[in-house]
Amino acid sequence: MLSAIEVPFTDLSAMTREVWPDIEHTFTEALLAARYVGGPAVAGFEENFARYCDTPHAVGVANGTDALQLTLQALGIGPGDEVVVPSNTFIATAAAVVRAGAIPAFVDVDPDTLLITPEILAAAITRRTSAVVVVHLYGNMPDMDGLVAVAERHGIALVEDAAQAHGAEWRDRRAGSFGAAGCFSFYPGKNLGAFGDAGAVVTSDAALAGRIRSLANHGRDGGANHYEHTFVGTNSRLDALQAIALDAKLARNEAWTDARISFADRYRKELAGSNIRLTEVDPLARHVYHLMVVRVADRARIQAELAKRGIQTGVHYPVPCHLQPPLRRYAGGPLPVCEQAAGEQLSLPLFPHMSRAQVDRVCEVLDEVSAR
Ligand SMILES: Cc1ncc(COP(=O)(O)O)c(C=O)c1O
Structure with missing residues (x-):
């Protein structure tokens, strides 16, 4: 339940x-x-x-x-x-x-x-x-x-x-x-x-x-x-x-974006050194964190464990475009990075009005359910 x-x-x-x-x-x-x-x-x-x-x-x-x-x-x-x-x-x-x-x-x-x-x-x-x-x-x-x-x-x-x-x-x-x-x-x-x-x-x-x-x-x-x-x-x-x-x-988007960035920074700090893989950001880029995407080997189990503890997550995206049935005819061959990422990507909660305590709670549970 x-x-x-x-x-x-x-x-x-x-x-x-x-x-x-x-x-x-x-x-x-x-x-x-x-x-x-x-x-x-x-x-x-x-x-x-x-x-x-x-x-x-x-x-x-x-x-x-x-x-x-x-x-x-x-x-x-x-x-x-x-x-x-x-x-x-x-x-x-x-x-x-x-x-x-x-x-x-x-x-x-x-x-x-x-x-x-x-x-x-x-x-x-x-x-x-x-x-x-x-x-x-x-x-x-x-x-x-x-x-x-x-x-x-x-x-x-x-x-x-x-x-x-x-x-x-x-x-x-x-x-x-x-x-x-x-x-x-x-x-x-x-x-x-x-x-x-x-x-x-x-x-x-x-x-x-x-x-x-x-x-x-x-x-x-x-x-x-x-x-x-x-x-x-x-x-x-x-x-x-x-x-x-x-x-x-x-008019509020800069403040909301700054909040997203600060929560993402906290995720990054808390998850550093764990076996949760973070997506990298070039130092020349300002990432505005529409999504906080991490990669985990055992996604279905981790997502279910998080859900059991009341933490909602998403997957963006579970099937790469070239493997979507209506687009397969355009696929030129396998795309290994996209295919592997599709099986591992997990989007963590991230929104401007969340609290630092909520980020910490997600990290704490992630730590608990993913073997270090
Ligand atoms: C990367 C990307 N491209 C295009 C779209 C299409 O936008 P819309 O849903 O407004 O048609 C979306 C969002 O849904 C998206 O995330």
Whole structure:
């Protein structure tokens, strides 16, 4: 039998409780004024989020998957194009490539960071490669200098999947500001999460931002004529209520991120020297700890033992993309690091409103249930 939850995996309502007094009035006003889609709340959030990411433009969209798909489409990537994708990621990264009509070329990851490296990217490029999606998984960032250099040398587009990396940095530069575009998810559980689904693309390319905005709004050109369409687009707009919630949370995101980092540092300190393997962080990266991922040999047992003591954990992700049934046809062969990590990864509780005592409790139980 499972005991009462002592340490939850996350606590989204604590974030809502913190922002609600600030937004209650604006939220109700927007509702009663029937300003649901687009408008000043969305424009205001886009401006603030672009500034947060050190980029001139942000386009709000309906979710992170659309952010990726629309970016690839707006870059002209489609049938016949290969897009390099690390297999250790959420399926949406690869699904967006397939939905854009292109072919995901799955690659392995570095055994210490579990992220793509410049060497892995360089080795995967063929004549058909037109882009790479670099994933800042867990909130950590790979060697962006090296990755950008490889992409430039081969003339391919670099798209950042920053769905888990709001505010992450490489050499003091924000995630999303390195590639042709950075794609974000504001799914409620993300570091910056909406009250439902939402997403955004940031870029320094005004023309690209315009094409994405148009594709996300039925191909409209943004002019006065509501029924003039330049492209066959889709409906993937950010709604005003989500923008109001996101703007209030954005104002707190640095404080919430600092809290995540300090809890992660404590985990690292407490678990150092144990047989729990930590994922490594390059000293040039600011890891924003969307997830606190460790690796354990005996995951099912350890997860069950933790659950018995009221500690919730997650697995991100149990099956690498190239082994997911709908994507197996794109697999080029085994990817040993991804495959091994999928069997060992364990995400520990980590959220801004947790307590130090909760981190210590997780470490104490981990220590007890994992043989040193
Ligand atoms: C790495 C990664 N890419 C893409 C996505 C897709 O974002 P969304 O769920 O908002 O479509 C997510 C989150 O779910 C993610 O974690």
